[in-house]
Amino acid sequence: MKITWLGHNCWHLEIGGHKVIVDPFLNDSPVAPVKADQVEADYVLVSHGHFDHISDAVSIVQRTGASLLTNFEITNRLAGQGIAEDQMVAMNHGGGYNLPFGRVEYTIAHHSSSMPDGSYGGNPGGFVITGDDKRLYFACDTAVFLEMKMIGAPGLDLAVVPIGDLYTMGPTNSLEAIKLLAPKKVLPCHYNTWPPIEQDAAAWAESVTQHTSAEPVVLEPGGSLEI
Ligand code: NI
Numbered sequence: 001m002k003i004t005w006l007g008h009n010c011w012h013l014e015i016g017g018h019k020v021i022v023d024p025f026l027n028d029s030p031v032a033p034v035k036a037d038q039v040e041a042d043y044v045l046v047s048h049g050h051f052d053h054i055s056d057a058v059s060i061v062q063r064t065g066a067s068l069l070t071n072f073e074i075t076n077r078l079a080g081q082g083i084a085e086d087q088m089v090a091m092n093h094g095g096g097y098n099l100p101f102g103r104v105e106y107t108i109a110h111h112s113s114s115m116p117d118g119s120y121g122g123n124p125g126g127f128v129i130t131g132d133d134k135r136l137y138f139a140c141d142t143a144v145f146l147e148m149k150m151i152g153a154p155g156l157d158l159a160v161v162p163i164g165d166l167y168t169m170g171p172t173n174s175l176e177a178i179k180l181l182a183p184k185k186v187l188p189c190h191y192n193t194w195p196p197i198e199q200d201a202a203a204w205a206e207s208v209t210q211h212t213s214a215e216p217v218v219l220e221p222g223g224s225l226e227i
């Protein structure tokens with residue numbers, strides 16, 4: 001499985017011969033290495049309605065014919081925007097959906113979820129993805145929460161956690177999240193996109209090594225990890 005950071009919380013996965021994009025935010029992202037018309041996708045996962053997670057979802061789904069997996073309220077909001085009804089999978093917390101490469105589950109997140117136009121975007125979430133005999137967790141935008149222990153309990157090959165602070169957990173609280181999740185490897189995200197969420201990822205990685213059993217991996221936007 002290959003996972004590529006497209007900046008912020010946008011990720012591109014090659015998993016079991018399928019391409020998955022998490023939280024497409026490319027054209028307006030100051031740090032994205034590619035534009036929305038340059039990515040391929042079979043599945044697009046959107047964690048919540050904020051613009052920095054959803055802004056390129058519709059155009060990518062329309063161009064590629066990918067399926068969109070997100071919460072029920074967001075699928076309702078996007079109905080009628082040129083996406084066929086059978087292209088959308090409406091999820092909610094605790095539920096999962098089987099795909100040809102494995103399974104996607106929608107987890108809780110402590111955050112908010114208005115749409116870019118201010119309308120209700122349901123509850124925000126994260127994703128557990130299983131495929132290629134691997135189990136991954138994308139925390140997406142969230143504070144740390146104790147149920148992360150349950151998310152990690154079956155074992156995680158990789159966790160992706162925000163470290164930007166201000167809008168999500170920061171570097172210090174991310175250590176608590178990593179202890180609860182106990183993944184083999186951990187990737188940081190949602191930092192250095194704009195000045196208010198600037199962080200020192202090398203210092204974060206050092207604390208992860210010192211205080212948790214996980215192996216931190218710091219990518220640059222455009223960088224990939226094979227697991
Ligand atoms: Ni957000």
Ligand code: MN
Pocket residue numbers: 050052053141167190
């Ligand atoms: Mn965000």
